[in-house]
Amino acid sequence: MDAVCGASAPPFSNLTGAERDLSVYMTLADADQNIFSVFDDLKYDRSDADIMSPGMRTHAAAQLKPFGFNQVSGSVLQNKDEDIVCYIPKPQVLGASPFDITRYTPKRPQDYYVLTPTQTACRFIDTYAFEEAVERITALVQKQPINLLRLMDYLEDKPAHINIRKALGHFQAVQKLAVASEPLRRRRAL
DSSP: OOTTTSSOOOTTTTOOGGGGBSSSSEEEEETTTTEEEEOOOSOOOTTOOOSOOHHHHHHHHHHHGGGTOEEEETTEEEETTTTEEEEOOOOSSTTOOGGGTTTTOOOOTTOEEEEOHHHHHHHHHHHSOHHHHHHHHHHHHHHSOOOHHHHHHHOOSSHHHHHHGGGHHHHHHHHHHHHTSTTTTTOOOO
16 A cells, blocks of 8 residues: 555555666666656767657657556656556756756656656755765666766755765766666667
8 A cells, every 4th residue: 555645556666676677778766756767878968958859758658558557648658547647747948957857747646757867866866865865876877877967067056966066976987887888888779
């Protein structure tokens, strides 16, 4: 039973460890915040737009279909039987901060976000204490590369953001090793 909403357990609540990786490109990155992360490329440029590409959306829909989710719009997947929605939030303006991606897309406790890895890392930074954020981002970059330069460009002068700057070199080193190793090394863009 889901203590937050009183409904039956969501279809992803029992996923553990490797089961959280729905594919090489998609993972349940945070079961506490109900966040799926989908990536589409191994290398980023600082100027890359941090948005869900059509390939990423299609991949997310395909991976969630076996769990009873149907795409009802370009940014909404719904499991009517379980009363759960997966939202793929859209930036409100071109060049918007990845820290703001969920600001205009509220969700209920049982619902999920489907985000890019960079957007997911931003949620970790804004939600968790420094040590927990570092641990979660380190685990994420081992599976999915994030646009560290873009993330760095959008860090603000608030304590959580100032603290995370100390770990950017660590994230770069971990991500560089992960991208050069299997299973990521041979992946092509979605």
